[in-house]
Amino acid sequence: MARKTENPGPSVSAQEALEFHAMGRPGKLEIVATKPMATQRDLSLAYSPGVAVPVLAIAEDPSRAFDYTARGNMVAVISNGTAILGLGNLGALAAKPVMEGKAVLFKRFADVDSIDLEVDTEDAEEFINCVRFLGPSFGGINLEDIKAPECFIIEQRLRELMDIPVFHDDQHGTAIISAAGLINALEITGRDMKTTKMVCNGAGAAGIACIELMKAMGFAPENIILCDTKGVVFQGRTEGMNQWKSAHAVKTDARSLAEALDGADVFLGLSAKGALTTKMVQSMAEKPIIFAMANPDPEITPEEVAEIRTDAIMATGRSDYPNQVNNVLGFPYIFRGALDVRATTINDDMKIAAARALAELARQDVPDDVAAAYQGMRPKFGPNYIIPVPFDPRLISAIPIAVAKAAMESGVARKPILDLDRYAQELSARRDPIASTLQRIYDRVRRQPKRIVFAEGEEEQVMRAAVSYVNQRLGTAILLGRDDIIKENARNAGIELGKQGIEIINARLSRRNGVYTDYLYERMQRKGFLFRDCQRLINNDRNHFAACMVALGDADGIVTGVTRNYSTALDDIRRAIDAKPGHRVIGASIVLARGRTVIVADTAVHDMPNAEQIADIAEEAAGFARRMGYEPRLAMLAYSTFGHPQGERSERVQEAVRILDKRRVDFEYDGEMAADVALNARAMAQYPFIRLTGPANVLIMPAFHSASISTKMLQELGGSTVIGPLLVGLNKPVQIVSLNAKDSDIVNMAAIAAYTAGA
Numbered sequence: 001m002a003r004k005t006e007n008p009g010p011s012v013s014a015q016e017a018l019e020f021h022a023m024g025r026p027g028k029l030e031i032v033a034t035k036p037m038a039t040q041r042d043l044s045l046a047y048s049p050g051v052a053v054p055v056l057a058i059a060e061d062p063s064r065a066f067d068y069t070a071r072g073n074m075v076a077v078i079s080n081g082t083a084i085l086g087l088g089n090l091g092a093l094a095a096k097p098v099m100e101g102k103a104v105l106f107k108r109f110a111d112v113d114s115i116d117l118e119v120d121t122e123d124a125e126e127f128i129n130c131v132r133f134l135g136p137s138f139g140g141i142n143l144e145d146i147k148a149p150e151c152f153i154i155e156q157r158l159r160e161l162m163d164i165p166v167f168h169d170d171q172h173g174t175a176i177i178s179a180a181g182l183i184n185a186l187e188i189t190g191r192d193m194k195t196t197k198m199v200c201n202g203a204g205a206a207g208i209a210c211i212e213l214m215k216a217m218g219f220a221p222e223n224i225i226l227c228d229t230k231g232v233v234f235q236g237r238t239e240g241m242n243q244w245k246s247a248h249a250v251k252t253d254a255r256s257l258a259e260a261l262d263g264a265d266v267f268l269g270l271s272a273k274g275a276l277t278t279k280m281v282q283s284m285a286e287k288p289i290i291f292a293m294a295n296p297d298p299e300i301t302p303e304e305v306a307e308i309r310t311d312a313i314m315a316t317g318r319s320d321y322p323n324q325v326n327n328v329l330g331f332p333y334i335f336r337g338a339l340d341v342r343a344t345t346i347n348d349d350m351k352i353a354a355a356r357a358l359a360e361l362a363r364q365d366v367p368d369d370v371a372a373a374y375q376g377m378r379p380k381f382g383p384n385y386i387i388p389v390p391f392d393p394r395l396i397s398a399i400p401i402a403v404a405k406a407a408m409e410s411g412v413a414r415k416p417i418l419d420l421d422r423y424a425q426e427l428s429a430r431r432d433p434i435a436s437t438l439q440r441i442y443d444r445v446r447r448q449p450k451r452i453v454f455a456e457g458e459e460e461q462v463m464r465a466a467v468s469y470v471n472q473r474l475g476t477a478i479l480l481g482r483d484d485i486i487k488e489n490a491r492n493a494g495i496e497l498g499k500q501g502i503e504i505i506n507a508r509l510s511r512r513n514g515v516y517t518d519y520l521y522e523r524m525q526r527k528g529f530l531f532r533d534c535q536r537l538i539n540n541d542r543n544h545f546a547a548c549m550v551a552l553g554d555a556d557g558i559v560t561g562v563t564r565n566y567s568t569a570l571d572d573i574r575r576a577i578d579a580k581p582g583h584r585v586i587g588a589s590i591v592l593a594r595g596r597t598v599i600v601a602d603t604a605v606h607d608m609p610n611a612e613q614i615a616d617i618a619e620e621a622a623g624f625a626r627r628m629g630y631e632p633r634l635a636m637l638a639y640s641t642f643g644h645p646q647g648e649r650s651e652r653v654q655e656a657v658r659i660l661d662k663r664r665v666d667f668e669y670d671g672e673m674a675a676d677v678a679l680n681a682r683a684m685a686q687y688p689f690i691r692l693t694g695p696a697n698v699l700i701m702p703a704f705h706s707a708s709i710s711t712k713m714l715q716e717l718g719g720s721t722v723i724g725p726l727l728v729g730l731n732k733p734v735q736i737v738s739l740n741a742k743d744s745d746i747v748n749m750a751a752i753a754a755y756t757a758g759a
């Protein structure tokens with residue numbers, strides 16, 4: 001079997017982790033209103049007096065709360081911080097980053113709204129009393145990082161007291177995911193559950209729940225040995241025991257983990273960093289199955305196992321190794337399914353259905369549009385691929401449906417789903433398309449890493465971006481600038497630049513200086529530039545130097561823009577780099593608003609395009625949309641719709657549409673139309689002759705000013721995420737960020753430059 005050290009994923013530094021949490025609005029989530037709150041009428045409806053009407057309706061029929069409030073899609077992530085990951089009891093407040101993290105993962109992966117609640121008590125009764133009265137607020141309760149044995153008491157009591165799912169994820173989420181991985185690992189190694197010998201290290205929340213589920217699925221109780229800090233949990237042991245451990249105590253002479261593991265088939269680690277030694281692994285049976293799931297650091301690393309055995313199936317809880325057995329694969333989707341049928345609980349049938357669906361997904365071939373989620377590979381079911389990755393876009397359709405069906409069949413669904421095909425479609429629509437687009441971009445670049453010039457190498461945010469680019473294994477980062485200044489600035493900002501993969505180039509001292517000057521002079525000599533002018537530009541201007549590097553093949557792409565206006569930077573670059581033959585250079589912005597992704601063009605280059613140019617922009621934008629994974633539906637925008645009201649600017653757009661007709665382009669387009677007609681199916685229905693099959697996903701603006709103004713307004717007022725403008729149509733990949741770009745924006749742009757370098 002293959003060694004397990006291949007393809008470690010991106011790792012992050014402590015500094016990056018702190019900056020990530022501190023940047024912008026501190027923390028990871030905020031609350032956004034779903035209804036307008038603009039007018040007196042809005043207020044009268046949202047609050048007094050209008051709000052009294054749903055109040056009375058709910059008082060009469062409590063189920064109406066699902067119709068009139070956010071309850072049905074809202075889960076609370078609740079912790080007291082007594083077992084934060086494998087870090088131990090660090091208290092309620094310190095647990096908040098993990099709980100916020102879970103809340104945003106609920107949203108990101110399954111469109112479940114979620115809020116974290118940290119309850120500052122270690123007393124089980126106090127905790128229960130705090131949570132039990134919160135039922136009306138939520139559709140479900142996700143308990144998290146509460147240590148054993150209190151977690152068992154808390155969960156059981158709350159399940160009895162509340163009529164919504166109460167699910168301690170460290171117990172059941174972990175059990176479900178490890179069961180899924182184990183089903184597949186047993187299959188690959190040709191083992192039968194009934195005879196497989198397992199040792200579970202960790203007799204806390206996760207460990208106990210895992211072996212309970214394993215036994216429910218068919219493992220023989222006498223074949224499972226449980227260990228904790230005191231060693232084997234054997235029958236008759238008195239030290240460090242509780243009733244939950246006692247229930248799994250076995251008759252055995254083994255007293256230590258090492259003795260228990262001798263000849264064992266499976267190691268389940270739910271304990272702490274470093275608890276498993278290579279010597280113990282050596283003593284396990286052939287083709288051992290090792291799930292080292294302690295977070296953030298596993299009981300043993302895949303590298304350590306690979307040193308001594310090549311026949312092991314290895315999994316960890318981390319995203320930077322293959323086979324991540326982590327409850328993130330489950331909780332968003334399990335709650336999605338449970339909420340959608342308004343389940344009263346999450347029962348064993350639902351858990352087993354989720355485990356089976358997960359295991360099944362890993363056995364299926366990975367289709368093209370899914371391959372991107374797999375760090376540049378198309379994994380095949382086998383030792384290095386026993387479980388899907390969290391970014392697998394199929395999870396959102398596969399898991400909730402299995403959970404919802406099991407809930408209906410086991411009689412806990414308050415609102416059964418009648419049309420499951422339709423439900424599957426609704427589930428896919430919950431996927432965030434831009435996130436998977438960016439993921440695809442990053443993953444392709446990881447497969448084909450590129451050398452990117454960060455032209456403004458002396459700037460702090462640029463240095464940070466370069467480090468992150470290299471850390472994420474996207475390729476080599478070249479920082480342009482004066483060596484001493486870069487190093488001093490890095491030192492002052494606490495940035496570690498000594499990594500392999502980061503180069504510093506000082507234009508003035510570069511050996512390529514002369515070649516670049518000749519190249520630039522050749523291009524500019526009839527455009528009013530003397531040789532001396534070109535020499536000065538190469539020596540002193542980093543955009544010109546960077547552009548020549550890329551033009552002459554010394555680097556793959558450029559990112560610049562934090563020290564110079566967009567159009568100035570673009571002019572600099574264009575002196576050395578032309579448009580792709582037969583193409584027009586345009587700016588395209590990706591706008592993500594309320595779960596919809598729309599591409600807007602031209603947001604950067606043409607000030608007041610004529611009809612021919614608008615048609616060119618449309619063609620470039622359609623090609624760009626396809627490269628980003630969207631089948632384009634273009635709306636040629638104007639202030640008017642199909643001739644009303646008439647005006648010179650609208651006529652220009654009408655003419656552009658006629659030009660596209662003549663060119664017989666191979667994408668959907670129509671116009672001229674106003675933005676509401678383009679984006680709103682009801683407004684579009686007023687024009688039955690329209691040639692678009694649905695709301696537009698590419699908006700071609702009549703001029704730069706409307707493109708720029710509307711995207712910036714969407715960003716500032718509409719809360720939309722806008723990526724770009726991205727330069728499209730240049731012969732070499734160049735991306736220009738805005739003056740106020742953050743390091744994360746710069747890395748995204750560098751990745752996009754690297755992506756288009758491979759196109």
Ligand SMILES: NC(=O)C1=CN([C@@H]2O[C@H](COP(=O)(O)OP(=O)(O)OC[C@H]3O[C@@H](n4cnc5c(N)ncnc54)[C@H](OP(=O)(O)O)[C@@H]3O)[C@@H](O)[C@H]2O)C=CC1
Nearest residue numbers: 085086148203204205206228229270271294295317326327
């Ligand atoms: N990958 C995943 O998805 C998940 C991973 N985990 C990980 O599992 C671990 C346990 O979490 P959880 O069950 O919530 O915590 P708990 O505090 O409930 O339980 C911890 C258990 O681990 C035992 N333990 C701790 N250190 C050692 C050691 N060195 N050797 C043997 N046993 C040890 C404790 O023993 P004792 O009883 O003697 O004190 C206790 O039984 C954590 O590292 C956590 O990150 C948890 C949930 C999900």
Ligand SMILES: CC(=O)C(=O)O
Nearest residue numbers: 084085086170295327
């Ligand atoms: C993943 C998780 O929930 C934990 O390690 O606690």
Ligand SMILES: [Mg+2]
Nearest residue numbers: 085144145170
């Ligand atoms: Mg946890």
